[in-house]
Amino acid sequence: MVNEKYNLKNEIETVREDCLKPTRRWGRSTRIWIGCLLIVISWGLYCYIHQLRAGLGVTAMRNYVSWGLYISTFVFFIGISHSGTLVSAILRITKQEWRRPITRSAELLTWVSLLFGGIMPIIDLGRPDRIANLVIFGRIQSPLMWDIISICTYFVGSSVFLFLPMIPDMALCRDRLSVCDTRFKKFRKWLYTKMAIGWKGTKSQWHRLEKSMTIMTIIIIPVAVSVHTVVSYIFAMTLRPGWNSTVFGPYFVAGALYSGSAGVILGMAAFRKLYHLEKYITPRHFDLMGRLVLALTLIYAYLNLNEYWIPAYKMATAEGHLLRDLFSGSYSTVFWTLQFGTVLLPIIILSIPKGRRPLMLAITCIIIVAGAWVKRYIIVVPTLLHPFMPIQEVPNDWSSYFPNYVEFSITAACLAGIFLVITLFSKLFPMMAVWEVEEGILIEHDKQAAIELRLKREAEEAKTNGEHSGTGTEPIVQPT
Amino acid sequence: MKINSIIRKTSFTIAITGLFCGISAAQDQLQSQSKSEATIELSYYKKADMSKTAVAVVKTKDKEGKFVFAKNTRVNFYVMHDKEQQLLKNTNTDYKGQALIVFQKDLPLDDSLYFTIVAKIENDNLYEDAQEQVHYKDVNLGINLNPQDTARLVTAKVTEIGKDGKGIPVKGAEVKFCVQRLFGIMPASDDNTVTTDEKGEASFAFPKNIPGDTAGVITVAARMEDNEQFGNVENKANASWGIALVKEKNPFPRALWEPYAPVPLILTVSILFGGVWCVYFFIFFQLRKIKKEGQITINNSTL
Numbered sequence: 196m197v198n199e200k201y202n203l204k205n206e207i208e209t210v211r212e213d214c215l216k217p218t219r220r221w222g223r224s225t226r227i228w229i230g231c232l233l234i235v236i237s238w239g240l241y242c243y244i245h246q247l248r249a250g251l252g253v254t255a256m257r258n259y260v261s262w263g264l265y266i267s268t269f270v271f272f273i274g275i276s277h278s279g280t281l282v283s284a285i286l287r288i289t290k291q292e293w294r295r296p297i298t299r300s301a302e303l304l305t306w307v308s309l310l311f312g313g314i315m316p317i318i319d320l321g322r323p324d325r326i327a328n329l330v331i332f333g334r335i336q337s338p339l340m341w342d343i344i345s346i347c348t349y350f351v352g353s354s355v356f357l358f359l360p361m362i363p364d365m366a367l368c369r370d371r372l373s374v375c376d377t378r379f380k381k382f383r384k385w386l387y388t389k390m391a392i393g394w395k396g397t398k399s400q401w402h403r404l405e406k407s408m409t410i411m412t413i414i415i416i417p418v419a420v421s422v423h424t425v426v427s428y429i430f431a432m433t434l435r436p437g438w439n440s441t442v443f444g445p446y447f448v449a450g451a452l453y454s455g456s457a458g459v460i461l462g463m464a465a466f467r468k469l470y471h472l473e474k475y476i477t478p479r480h481f482d483l484m485g486r487l488v489l490a491l492t493l494i495y496a497y498l499n500l501n502e503y504w505i506p507a508y509k510m511a512t513a514e515g516h517l518l519r520d521l522f523s524g525s526y527s528t529v530f531w532t533l534q535f536g537t538v539l540l541p542i543i544i545l546s547i548p549k550g551r552r553p554l555m556l557a558i559t560c561i562i563i564v565a566g567a568w569v570k571r572y573i574i575v576v577p578t579l580l581h582p583f584m585p586i587q588e589v590p591n592d593w594s595s596y597f598p599n600y601v602e603f604s605i606t607a608a609c610l611a612g613i614f615l616v617i618t619l620f621s622k623l624f625p626m627m628a629v630w631e632v633e634e635g636i637l638i639e640h641d642k643q644a645a646i647e648l649r650l651k652r653e654a655e656e657a658k659t660n661g662e663h664s665g666t667g668t669e670p671i672v673q674p675t
Numbered sequence: 676m677k678i679n680s681i682i683r684k685t686s687f688t689i690a691i692t693g694l695f696c697g698i699s700a701a702q703d704q705l706q707s708q709s710k711s712e713a714t715i716e717l718s719y720y721k722k723a724d725m726s727k728t729a730v731a732v733v734k735t736k737d738k739e740g741k742f743v744f745a746k747n748t749r750v751n752f753y754v755m756h757d758k759e760q761q762l763l764k765n766t767n768t769d770y771k772g773q774a775l776i777v778f779q780k781d782l783p784l785d786d787s788l789y790f791t792i793v794a795k796i797e798n799d800n801l802y803e804d805a806q807e808q809v810h811y812k813d814v815n816l817g818i819n820l821n822p823q824d825t826a827r828l829v830t831a832k833v834t835e836i837g838k839d840g841k842g843i844p845v846k847g848a849e850v851k852f853c854v855q856r857l858f859g860i861m862p863a864s865d866d867n868t869v870t871t872d873e874k875g876e877a878s879f880a881f882p883k884n885i886p887g888d889t890a891g892v893i894t895v896a897a898r899m900e901d902n903e904q905f906g907n908v909e910n911k912a913n914a915s916w917g918i919a920l921v922k923e924k925n926p927f928p929r930a931l932w933e934p935y936a937p938v939p940l941i942l943t944v945s946i947l948f949g950g951v952w953c954v955y956f957f958i959f960f961q962l963r964k965i966k967k968e969g970q971i972t973i974n975n976s977t978l
Contacts, residue, residue, distance in 0.1 A: 393969020
């Protein structure tokens with residue numbers, strides 16, 4: 196019994212050590228990686244200042260395509276932010292034990308993609324200094340206003356949802372960081388102390404934390420669904436071919452869940468490899484997540500069919516022009532590549548067990564995430580190029596759109612910003628919820644103990660029964 | 676030996692690359708030397724406020740042979756003064772290929788009372804030299820109407836300015852009668868063109884079914900378009916001949932631009948998001964409690 200307890204203590208200590216190890220060392224490769232990201236961000240910042248000074252005319256956007264790469268990226272990032280809701284909240288609410296090592300990365304991905312997703316529409320504004328007017332003179336009738344309210348609500352919610360399970364871990368980090376000989380260590384100690392909000396692990400504190408987490412887990416799901424539905428309203432409430440659709444809400448939610456869960460798998464694969472977490476994030480996790488992505492891809496494929504098949508059946512004038520352009524016109528190559536390459540192909544790969552192995556699954560998820568990004572572009576741009584009033588008496592280049600270096604640079608900077616925040620987070624805080632993993636081990640241990648106890652009891656009962664019936668080897672004959 | 680060989684190979688590679696770069700640069704230079712042809716369309720406008728403007732539209736052909744506007748091309752504007760060209764202004768074309776000049780002073784006239792405006796593309800990097808010129812006489816287009824006239828007769832009088840500065844009636848000039856709308860000028864009727872008589876006058880009975888502003892005021896315009904002698908000349912006058920516009924109180928009761936949102940919408944949004952924020956505040960309250968309990972534990976342990 197003593198030995199067993201010692202083993203359990205050892206196991207828990209190993210978990211703590213494995214989780215906290217990446218936060219202690221800032222290796223050379225990390226510094227180089229951060230340096231590269233900062234270069235990309237600086238260049239993006241320079242381009243943004245150029246855009247601010249010279250106006251949106253420096254981008255490839257013109258009168259007709261006024262929502263280009265920026266808004267496509269905004270929709271994509273908001274989609275990725277659904278990962279936390281799906282993987283963390285839904286798996287938490289259904290008490291899936293295998294969720295424990297991956298919830299933190301999912302919640303972080305949600306928070307950081309929302310942070311940068313929210314910045315994208317501001318970048319798309321020619322006069323961002325007027326953003327306050329949207330609140331001061333806001334009109335509740337406008338879907339844009341609903342979007343601001345719901346994204347802000349979701350951002351606050353996902354920040355709380357990320358923070359709550361971090362509290363016991365912050366206390367652990369605070370208590371473990373005993374020697375503060377450098378400025379940076381002092382800063383970390385201060386940060387952990389502040390973020391631990393006086394956590395001592397008392398019964399009452401645990402009770403309050405669990406209650407808060409349960410409530411947040413329930414509330415964050417409808418909030419997340421509402422966010423992406425409201426994002427779709429911006430399009431669907433505009434009378435334009437391609438957007439004038441009642442299926443846009445669920446279509447956006449399904450697309451978000453499909454790309455978001457693929458994003459989580461990529462995060463899992465990266466952290467597993469970089470921080471040597473193979474012991475915790477196992478091929479089983481990938482297999483289960485792969486099944487989840489498969490189911491979501493099938494739902495997404497079905498809604499995709501709804502989105503294009505129904506209007507294609509009618510081919511109404513303006514809608515018909517757009518659909519012809521997508522099916523056999525200038526966007527047909529991209530459109531069909533997306534349908535076959537990023538929807539059908541992942542379905543085939545993920546249906547095979549070998550396709551759900553870590554490496555193969557990660558490659559498939561890269562395809563899915565890239566495809567989801569391009570898909571947002573295909574939703575936004577072709578519709579803007581097919582207005583009801585024909586494009587006429589404007590320069591030739593206004594009737595087509597492809598993002599230029601300014602847009603690519605700023606978007607790349609935002610993506611680099613996401614990577615930078617994730618990297619800094621992973622170097623400051625444990626990327627797995629330590630207490631949750633520990634809890635999982637304890638539950639597993641209790642289960643094992645219960646099984647062993649039951650087996651022991653059954654054996655004892657069998658032995659007693661055997662002694663009563665004589666030799667103990669004769670079968671017991673039940674009275675009829 | 677090995678180092679020598681590497682140096683030799685590297686220098687050879689650099690020399691070959693340099694040679695290719697040189698050839699390519701020379702080709703680029705040659706290409707840049709072959710300039711495209713550009714055409715200028717020059718028009719002259721005398722507006723109702725008596726301002727005089729010349730507009731040059733520069734076009735060129737693209738690779739497929741289609742005409743496109745030449746953007747950002749420098750156009751020099753000259754006027755003929757004592758048989759010599761006098762440069763007034765140079766300006767770049769916009770995205771519509773347009774470059775314009777507003778004449779601040781009177782234009783110099785020749786012996787036959789014509790003025791000449793010349794637009795030129797000179798020493799441009801992309802286009803060959805091109806020029807276009809127009810000769811016009813100065814003219815006055817008067818507009819005369821009686822706002823109280825029930826017949827709604829509007830008379831335009833065209834007089835060219837003689838050597839002594841007096842007006843000489845112009846016979847046979849075509850005048851079009853139009854009405855000013857928000858985004859442009861609309862012909863007043865299908866048959867809106869009237870030719871001037873010996874007195875230089877053209878009269879037109881204005882239609883009675885044209886909508887005006889809230890007071891029924893409309894702006895009547897008389898125009899000479901692309902006249903061989905005078906170019907484009909226009910004059911305007913206001914009259915309350917239109918049908919007064921009656922503003923509908925609530926033409927789009929469910930529109931997004933309505934000043935007040937419908938109550939059910941406000942209630943729905945408030946309940947939905949208000950409910951969520953109430954939950955958030957409850958969580959913040961719980962966090963505060965956790966913090967307080969932590970502090971109490973610390974104090975107890977200190978005691």
